[in-house]
Amino acid sequence: MDKDYLNILVFGCSTFGIGRLRIRKETFKIFVYLLTFFQLSIMFFLCDYVQVKRRQLHLNQLRQELQIQRDEIRLFSTKIKEVEKRLSRLKDIGRRIRTIANLERNQEVTPFIGVGGSSSSPIPQKVREGMKWARLTLPSDEPLGF
Numbered sequence: 001m002d003k004d005y006l007n008i009l010v011f012g013c014s015t016f017g018i019g020r021l022r023i024r025k026e027t028f029k030i031f032v033y034l035l036t037f038f039q040l041s042i043m044f045f046l047c048d049y050v051q052v053k054r055r056q057l058h059l060n061q062l063r064q065e066l067q068i069q070r071d072e073i074r075l076f077s078t079k080i081k082e083v084e085k086r087l088s089r090l091k092d093i094g095r096r097i098r099t100i101a102n103l104e105r106n107q108e109v110t111p112f113i114g115v116g117g118s119s120s121s122p123i124p125q126k127v128r129e130g131m132k133w134a135r136l137t138l139p140s141d142e143p144l145g146f
Contacts, residue, residue, distance in 0.1 A: 007021070
């Protein structure tokens with residue numbers, strides 16, 4: 001019958017003497033199994049917690065990168081709009097220049113322009129007036145290029 005029990009001796013202070021603790025072997029085995037189960041459970045939850053924290057850190061980094069990319073896309077879209085505005089201004093200026101130089105496609109070009117003749121012809125006078133108008137309307141301090 002003594003083989004079914006585990007005896008644990010506890011040595012304390014000299015006034016209390018020696019303490020004796022008897023535990024049944026089945027109870028001890030159950031206690032060891034439960035302790036092992038709890039230890040493995042704690043390790044599992046700890047590892048899972050570490051993995052969740054790593055994923056959360058990675059997710060936060062991806063969110064920051066996404067925000068940076070969104071800001072860059074907004075910047076690029078504003079630059080594209082600005083370039084489109086400049087292109088439309090250049091197109092308008094080109095149309096004005098063609099009008100001034102009498103190069104519109106709708107008008108017929110006289111075949112003898114520039115062949116000679118008197119300087120009092122109406123065409124050079126119109127060109128001079130158009131050039132004065134172009135100088136007045138085009139701002140000289142704005143850059144036209146990109």
